[in-house]
Amino acid sequence: MSQSIDQLIFAKWIFTADHNSEVLENYGIAIHDGKIIDVDQHENLKSNYSAKQEFNLTEHILVPGFINAHTHAAMNLLKGYANDLPLMTWLEQHIWPAEGKWMSDEFVYQGTKLAIAEMLKGGTTCFNDMYFMPHQTAEAALDTGIRTNVGLTVLDFPTKWGKDADDYITKGLEVYDQYKHHPTINFSFAPHAPYTVSDEPLKKIATLASQLDLTIQMHMHETQHEVTEALKNTGQRPLARLHQLGLLSPRFQAVHMTALDEQDIELAANEGIHLIHCPESNMKLASGICPIDAVNQAGINIALGTDGSASNNDLDMIGEMRSAALLAKVGSGKADCFSAKQVLAAATLGGAKALGIDELCGSIEQGKFADLCAVDLSHIATQPVFDPVSQLVYSASRDQVSHVWTSGKLQVENFKLKHIDENECRSIADHWREKLKN
DSSP states (O other): OOEEEEEEEEEEEEEOOSTTOOEEESEEEEEETTEEEEEEEHHHHHHHEEEEEEEEEEEEEEEEOEEEEEEOGGGGGGTTSSOSOOHHHHIIIIIHHHHHHHOSHHHHHHHHHHHHHHHHHTTEEEEEEEESOHHHHHHHHHHHTOEEEEEEEEOSSOOSSOSSHHHHHHHHHHHHHHHTTOTTEEEEEEEOOTTTSOHHHHHHHHHHHHHHTOEEEEEESOSHHHHHHHHHHHSSOHHHHHHHHTOOSTTEEEEEOOSOOHHHHHHHHHHTOEEEEOHHHHHHTTOOOOOHHHHHHTTOEEEEOOOOGGGSSOOOHHHHHHHHHHHHHHHHTOTTSSOHHHHHHIIIIIHHHHHTOTTTSSSOOTTSBOOEEEEETTSGGGOSOSOHHHHHHHTOOGGGEEEEEETTEEEEETTEESSSOHHHHHHHHHHHHHHHTO
């Protein structure tokens, strides 16, 4: 007797992203109650299971859903708002003033929903957010069914979300208490950067993160200017300062990390921190090149993030993988640095490890949630296929993402969103464009 289950997916290729990083040909996945219950050859699955739904993906590679490990989702409404500017000019003269004028619950919810639509269509099934009004990020994620890690932003200075660091922490903990029981929502403390958060709040965050078993994500060593100013003002490199304050541990995620020396890398490796690599944002803002080869050789876990659309200008993880692989090669002078398999692992399991959710998702294994992405390689741009992983990373586009599942829920079918109205998303974009340009 075959077992009755919810779904069977038969794929041409499967990249598992588990510890073996296998590419399986003519394998499929059995899904029930939102989780993967079996991975096996087509004929075995057909013999052992009877499914309510079957998907025959004859020219596709099936991979774990991409994990965008660092973004500012609501900033999708600021896509293209201020371009071709260095980081601090971009922030201080354009982005922060716009946020100061327009920040609201409506801005964050609608901007996040617009971002989620873009991410799902591109195969992203989980994102880590760092922004204001985190309750609105959580609501948008719940309304759409995407998995999210909500960052509880902390700054020393006032915004429309908080007046000082203690206020941000208090409000963040209230949001955490409100949503912590939802199975698709996790949390991090998100102190913005070493130059925007002082010592005492950082010490408090270190203590609270340990007590609540929460991760911490922070922009770190984003530019050489940041490091130079830190040495001038504190006498320490930013990473060393955070180590002294007790923040560095395997729960810490350092975003960007372009301005690193050997001591920084050694410290990061010794403390077991994770590095969130955002190559396209770093290139666009001329922030620098993360030394991925040295980081990789040190054994530091690498995850990928797009950063926000205001500094990228998209949330395309397939494009981010290609940029990450190519930039690592030119930055190191080594053509074999950051291979296609390695960068795909960073975009999936690497992100799950960084966010502390690798027992839930990030690889295609029995018992994990069915967060999945199917990419159609039959397109002329990805023919012929000698190596499906290589084709995905170096040749494919996000427009080839045909199917996406989150916890077994079909989110994209035959290239179309099933539960989000794209016309509504366009209306949101039009509404905010008119506001922001005035």
